[in-house]
Amino acid sequence: MSEQEIIAFDRADALVDVPTHYCPGCQHGVVQRLAGELLSEMDLTENTLLVTSIGCSVFLYNYLHVDSVEAPHGRAPAVATGVKRARADKFVLSYQGDGDLASIGMAEIMHCANRGENISIIFVNNTVYGMTGGQMAPTTMIGQKTTTSPAGRNAAKEGMPIRMAEIISQLGGTAFSARVAVNNVKNIRKAKKAMKKAFEVQQKELGFGFIELLATCPTNWRMTPIKANERIEEELIPYFPLGVFKDLTVEAED
């Protein structure tokens, strides 16, 4: 390296140096990178116990330098509860997609939040079941075509897309709940800040930390990554508003 060269951007220590399995333009990679950067910056890597779930993110344990356990589909919040109860001194992180968290695992996420488990959950909402080939999710938009809603999601038959960050914010044990997006640099910066908050409430033992990230699945949206980013801005954010829905640290600071 010449003396003039300054490293402006490097891989965080918590991130394993391997190529990921995601499709081009998939934002699971962005979210995981943010998680890895925060673990490094907050000096949490060696103290973290990770719970991975079912969906395209299942291989997360290959990408972070942490100890991890695999949960059955939807049950990550229950597995994480077991981890935290066994090792209250550890930082417990879980990562779920929208099918995993808002469909099959709805009961587990609600009760985990309500108990106020001191854990942090990263929730990637890409409005579709990615891994299984693009079926309808509880977060699929009205009119959105998927392999199981070929005519577009129909509210009368299939209900409205579920807004998880708002629901979670209503539960007594929640210390932090926010929705962010990772569709542009500005939003990615905000997303990282919000994720940090979700991690901090666990460190402060204030309760359950929840962060919903609007992300793309270009493959199953049948869009280019650029178009997919535009869809987040134009279609998703108006229905899934960005913002902080609960933050106990604000009340604590009052």
Place this chain on the structure above:
Amino acid sequence: MANNGEKLFIKGNEAIARGAIAAGLKCYFGYPITPQNDIPEYMSAALPAVGGEFVQAESEIAAANMLIGAAACGVRSMSSSSSPGISLKQEAISYLAGSQLPTVIVNMNRGGPGLGDIGPSQGDYFQSVKGGGHGDYRLLVLAPGTCQEAYDLTIKAFDLAFKYRNPVMILGDAILGQMKEPVITWTPDEKDEKEGHDWRMCGAKGREGRILKSLFLSEGSLAAHNQMLQDKYTDMASYTQQEEYQIDDAELVVVAYGSIGRIVKSTIKKLRNEGHKVGLFRPITLYPFPSGDLKKLAEQGKKFLTIEHNLGQMVEDVRLSIRTITDSDFFGFLPGNLPTPDDFEGPILKSLGGK
């Protein structure tokens, strides 16, 4: 075995709960269902009092998944339930077995299928010993017949779970759970605090991250994993336990387990007094099944009768054990009724005299 020798008059359910705490239980997760509610009720007060964690989960599904988390941390964990609840736990039990996570699960078997009734039954034998969840796996299954045995086997269950890195099931029923008997308590010598130190999650400090998982996608990796599990199950096969009663000169060996084994023992006592050459073989480990010892009895020319509180399940394992030599009769006492020793007299005499 350090013995603090307290003599208590308690239910089988409480004996299990106390045994688990004596064994060093750290985390209990449960959901109410009759006839095992004494276990979570006891745990809710007693476990926090010794520094453990009790969680009444939102469902049996959640409780079983909490076990995955706690077991992955290498602590002693347990859940208890009864038949419909055990069905709900099966997905997690399959993951526990596939990920090689040690834990103890109690099933106080009630009558079924479906909601059935809350009375005793042995209808969950297949589900317990053949793997009630998906995939090729086995649980170690222990079937106590008395409250003392319930206490002792619960302590043993934790050691076996960690020895084999495998879930262990304690299979009882409403008779065992609800009857009160004297139990002499004891606490095992200090357990190895390093249990799981070479595999558990505890924070990846100065080493690669550990991954506890059951997903093996790359070519051949699942086959290798399954071979390793198979080797472990073969290794387990050496660990069998049974009670043999009046068996040496018996012409007819009655095979029965758990509460039914105990009731049959009373019948056999009576028949012996009347001069009938009958004996009892009561398997205590249902998996691994004591096939070798049964086969030896078959080689001695004995006849067999299997008695169960179901439509005929363990009898298949009895027949597999002795199939090259002889067969076993079967008497199934229908779930939904409570047997007494008298109920078994006729079937035993019939088998003794028949063929």
